Amino acid sequence: MLNIPRALGAVAVGCTLLLAAACGTVGEPSSAQPGQLKVVTAFYPLQFVAERVAGQHGAVSSLTQAGAEPHDVELTPRQVASVSDADAVVYIKGFQPAVDEAVAQSGNAHVLDTTGVVPLQTQAEEHAHDHADDSPGDVHSEDAEEGHEHGGIDPHVWLNPQNMVTITEAVVDQLSGIDPDHAxxxxxxxxxxxxxxxxxxxxxxxxxxxxxxxxxxxxxxAFGYLAEQYDLTQIGISGLTPDAEPSPARIAAVQQEARDHGVTTIFYETLVSPAVATSIAGDLGLRTDVLDPIEAITPESRGDNYIAVMQSNLAALEKANGCR
Incomplete structure (x- = not known):
């Protein structure tokens, strides 16, 4: 089970008139119309896919409220019941303990665990440098990395669009098998x-x-899958736990990385306090900008759906990294 005390919020927004009947609720089960499938998803990225695939034939809901902490999400009795009653459930096994438990207890045969089609990987090291020659006083030493996560299972598969293509295919297969009349x-x-x-x-x-x-x-x-796909190197201030407080040694290490690589921008995200990122940027005279892990769509999001926010993330990376 992942040890990531952090939640990914979920909210359904930007529904077109065509999909209005299919767009579900956040945090509580939706009311399906006669003939519609009841599709329960764990959090926003999976909800986005399920809504698009189901179209007018499904009422899609999320178990995670916008701005909530999905890892520590507490499901209401009604939500637990919705997992049992759903025509289809889509989740990432091992990411949200409460969801895992609800699925296990539900006896529902129509459950899609996306790790079956996109396996979770161990977090890559934030930088690819060989520190074998670092002296004990260097910022890359083990003491400097104290309190910073290495290893760990990374759940953020949705930040690689190719993984979302695979997940979409799995959702298509799931719904088509349940409702072949609308396959x-x-x-x-x-x-x-x-x-x-x-x-x-x-x-x-x-x-x-x-x-x-x-x-x-x-x-x-959060961006290991994205970085691997597009030949980038991610340097996380915190590891896979966004709420973890980085040690002074870790902050010093990140500042040195910024100097070494001529970094222009320190990225923060909308659901986590930007205080540490802003402080690091201020000390170095660098810019700050948003790089959104798309754990929810909120009024602060730079886009009203997964595609739009991913496009905003790309624009931010291109500007920060001097791409052309």
């Missing part, structure tokens, strides 16, 4: 979404191909 619609909806995701992937590949630097510093190490 053609699910496949058409899924193909349309996959086309958008592949376009997004191409934009990232092209936009990040030629840059002045490959390193970026962010408030917590």
């Amino acid at each position: 053609a619609d699910y496949r058409a909806n899924g193909a349309a979404l996959q086309g958008e995701l592949r376009t997004l992937d191409t934009s990232y590949t092209t936009g990040l191909k030629t840059c002045d630097r490959r390193e970026f510093i962010t408030s917590h190490a």
Whole structure:
């Protein structure tokens, strides 16, 4: 089980009139209309996919409220019941203990654990430098890294668009198997979404191909899958636990990384206090900007859905890293 006391909020926004009947609620089960599938998802990125695939044939809800802490999410009795009653459930096993327990107790046979199609990976080291020659006084020493996570299982698979293509296919297969009468619609909806995701992937590949630097510093190490896919190097102020307070030694190490790589920007995110990122940037005379792990869509999000926020993230990375 992941030890990530951090939650990913979820909210359904930007629903078109065509999908209005399908757009579900956040935090509580939605009311399906006659003939609609009841689809329960764990948090926003999975909700986004399920809404797009289900279209008018499904009422999609999320178990995680906007701004909540998904790892520590407490499900209401009604939410627990909704997992048992759902026609389909989509979640990431091992990420949210309360959801895992509800699924295990539900006896629901129509459950999609996305780790079956996109396995979670161990967090990569934040930087690829060989520190074998570092002296004990260097900021890269073990003492300097004290309190900073290395290893650990990274759940943030949705920040790689190619993973979202795979998850979309799995949701299409799930809903088509449950409701074969509308399988053609699910496949058409899924193909349309996959086309958008592949376009997004191409934009990232092209936009990040030629840059002045490959390193970026962010408030917590949520972007490992993205960094690996597009040949970037993530330097997290915190590890996989965004609420963890970095030690003074870790802050000093990050500041040295910023100097070593000519970093121009310290990224923070909308659901976590920017105080540490702002302090580091202020000490070094650098800019701050948002790099959103898309754990929720809130009024502060730079976009009203997954695709839009990912595009905003790309623009922020291109500017910070001098890409052209």
